[in-house]
Amino acid sequence: MLNWSQQLRDMDDARRQAYLLAAAVATVVQLGLIALDLQTHNWIDLISSVPGTAVTMAIIPAILRWKVPTTVLGYAIATLVTLVELAEFLPYLVRPEVKPQAFFSFVVVTTLWFGLIPMRFAMMLSAAAYAALAALVLSRTTYDLGLLIYLASVTAVVGVVASFGQQVSAHQQKAAAFQQQSLTDALTGLPNRRALLGELHVLWAAKDTSLTTPFALLMLDLDHFKAVNDTHGHTVGDQVLQALGPALRGLIRSADILARWGGEEFMLLIPDTTAQGAYSTAARLSGLVLDSSAPIPGVTFSAGAALSHEARTLDDLLALVDARLHAAKDAGRQQVRWDASPVPSAGNEESAVFN
Incomplete structure (x- = not known):
């Protein structure tokens, strides 16, 4: 598998694992708070904490089972947790004091915002939420101003760290995208040379x-492709090139x-294969005609094939498949050849012409 596509999958897997870790830690902390409420018979806080804990626990199997991109998953998690935490904050509007659980919930939500949504929106939401929480705390007869200042400092630190992390992630995504573009043929969408x-x-x-294990290499060339361009135009010729991959x-x-x-030349790399496996693939391809879904039905190709052990160097292997491609052209086209000689030797499987 090509390196750039593996890098993209690795990045997505890393985000998914980070979401799992955050959900697991939050679940453990919330269960601890529920246990504390049970011991102190704090039924009001217990009732308001259970929905949030249930949602956090539900996030874990959702991350494991949903195969949607982590960007979409992140927005869904952030929205759901925000709504649940907002519901937990509503009882504090009528309570005489704001308990420490509210500060913990604030830190959890703002951390999620900074980790899951774009930085600008996370900063706006965090500032608005902090202003609302500060107003709620300061409206009580007794409050801890130092705790509010400490909470502001923690939020700022989380924001700075998250900003750095998002910048690194964005740079990695751009680098992976640039690498993908540099390794992809713009016309066909296939890997390039x-x-x-x-x-x-x-x-x-x-x-x-x-x-x-050994690998096999096939060099393919569309038959009479110059005539396609000359007769039907280069636009149709491009469409024929694009049709080869799906075919x-x-x-x-x-x-x-x-x-x-x-140009009209393609390479097929068959990794981790035996000689028999490579011959079987070549036999399926030999004589293939692009079907009616192609821009010009009836287009064929010729190919030269070789096994990795047949050459001493990689350059020799490339020269070998090129020579066998020319042999296929000289022998009448629309075939895969494993031999470059004009007449294949009878009884030699490696010299067979599949047609």
Whole structure:
């Protein structure tokens, strides 16, 4: 699998794990507060704490089961927790004092805002929530001004740390996006020459170790593609190039990498395969005709194929598949060749022409 796509998945997995950790910690703390309320027979606080605890606990299986992007998941979690905590704050409007649980809930909610939603909105919400909480506390006959100042300091620290974290995350996302663009062919959406060469270098470096099994490489070239451009125009020619990927995807494994090499040439990398597996894939591709969904039905391709152990160097392997591609063209096109000689040797499976 290409490195850039793995990086994107790793980043999303890291966020999902962070959400799980935050939900787990919040659940433990909330259960502790509920236990304290039970011991002190504080039924009013207990009733207001149970819904929030239930929501926090429900977030954990939701994160594990929902396969939506973490950006969407983050907004959903932030909205749900905010509504629940707002409901828990309502009883303080009529109580004679604001208890420490309210300050803890404020810290939890603001931390979620800074971690899950854009920084600008998180700062606005946190400032408004702090102003409302401060007004509520100061309206009581007795209050702890030092605690309010401490809470403001904690909120500021959380905001600064979260801002730095969001900047790092945004930079990583942009870097991954730029890397994806640099490794993707703009016309077909397939990996480009640079991406495939990167994969080939990794596989070639590991091919003589016990870490990987041999791989196969096929160089494909659309037959009579110049005539397609000359007759139908370059727009149709581009559509034919775009149709090749979907036409082949159902015939190859998900681990196989189809890349645009240049012009009408493509490369198919078959990693971790045996000779028999590579021959089987080549047999499915040989003689393939682009179906009626293609811009010009009936377009075919030729290919030259080789196994990794057939060459001493990677450059030799690339030259070998190129030579066998030319042999397929000279032999009449619309075929995959494993041999570059004009006439295949009878009885030699590796020299067979699949057509």
